[in-house]
Amino acid sequence: MNLVERIKARSKEADFAGGSVQVLPVAEELALAREGAPSQKEVQLAALRAGILPARYLRSFGTVGLAGQETLLKACVAIIGAGGLGGWIVELLTRMGVGRLIVVDGDRFDDNNLNRQLLATQGNLGAAKALAARDRAAQLNGAVTVEAHVAWLTGENAREFLAPAQVVVDALDNLPARFILQDAAGELGLPLVHGAIAGYQGQVMTIFPGDQGLNLLYPGGREGRDRGVEVQLGNPAATPAMVASWQVQETIKILLVQGEPLRNRLLYLDALGGTAEVLQLLP
Known part of the structure; x- marks a missing residue:
């Protein structure tokens, strides 16, 4: 047979x-x-x-x-960052059956990752986050291929990493790298699903080529601060899971051409106040 x-x-x-x-x-x-x-x-x-x-x-x-x-099994998504947001994004896209994931992160697990990073365990402290993402996906769904890069995203390597993807997901934790990512995704004609967290708050926005995107959120642009209020507020366990879930929903919607992406709109989630707002960024 x-x-x-x-x-x-x-x-x-x-x-x-x-x-x-x-x-x-x-x-x-x-x-x-x-x-x-x-x-x-x-x-x-x-x-x-x-x-x-x-x-x-x-x-x-x-x-x-x-x-x-x-369609999902044939799709390719690039996830930049495999920490608090990225670990959950890898988990959920793997369970949804997105067939190829490109994961880029030069960092390794530290003790303070254990409170919120899904891929961090007591047994893998010191391990590369990108490789842990690959191993986790293999445990969940053998139909999903993870191309893991233990590297920091730069202006020199971004286009090479992103080129095979259909959608790019921002799971970074600093503004300079986010702007590099936005530039590269835009030049390649790829939609970028942005997410950021701080304390009990988080935000999600989808940026298409030609959109102002991060420039609407951070007027200081690439000259602004490396990190924001999250340095003081930290990130409790549930916040990255909350925001990553929305980022995955946006990614799936784009791949399947379903619903309305958060284009030129910012989803602002405040778990402390129990509110969720969608802010229109352009008239």
């Missing part, structure tokens, strides 16, 4: 929204990959093309659908 025939033979019916959908259990997906399929990603793609949903995506099915899941 060819791969599709084997997938059909090992699929089963699952309840969904009062009806049913044919799914491929994770155990069968892994077995097919071990038995000679080109890769776990090819197993998932072959299943989707045959109208069979990899069971791991059943809870996304109503929102994403078969065609949308195939």
Whole structure:
């Protein structure tokens, strides 16, 4: 039997929204990959093309659908930063089945990362964050490839790192690097999903090529301070998870051409006051 025939033979019916959908259990997906399929990603793609949903995506099915899941598996997203925001972004995009992630971060885990960085553990202090992102993704979804770069983003390397991507996600923690990222994404014609956190507050905005983007938020631009109020307020555990979740939603919306991105709008989240506001940045 060819791969599709084997997938059909090992699929089963699952309840969904009062009806049913044919799914491929994770155990069968892994077995097919071990038995000679080109890769776990090819197993998932072959299943989707045959109208069979990899069971791991059943809870996304109503929102994403078969065609949308195939789109995600073929997509590439660059995540710049693998710390507080970036770790959660890698986690969620991997679980959603975005097929290729480019992760760039030159930092290594320190004790003070343990309070909020998903990828930091007591056992990997001193390890490169980008490599930890790659390892975590491999544990979650073998169909997702993580290209990890233990490097700091610079004006010299940014375009090379970002070029394969369809969407870029800003998980950085300093303004100079954010402006380098915005410039590079704009030159490559790529949308950039910005996120920033400080204390109980966070913000999210999606910047398309040609938009003023960060210049609207930081009038001092690249000549401004390296870091802002987060130096004093720190970042409690839940804040990066809150903002990263919104960044992932924006990324998925862009890839699937769904909904309205936060373009020229800033989502401002204040967990302390229990408020969420969308601020219009341009008339």
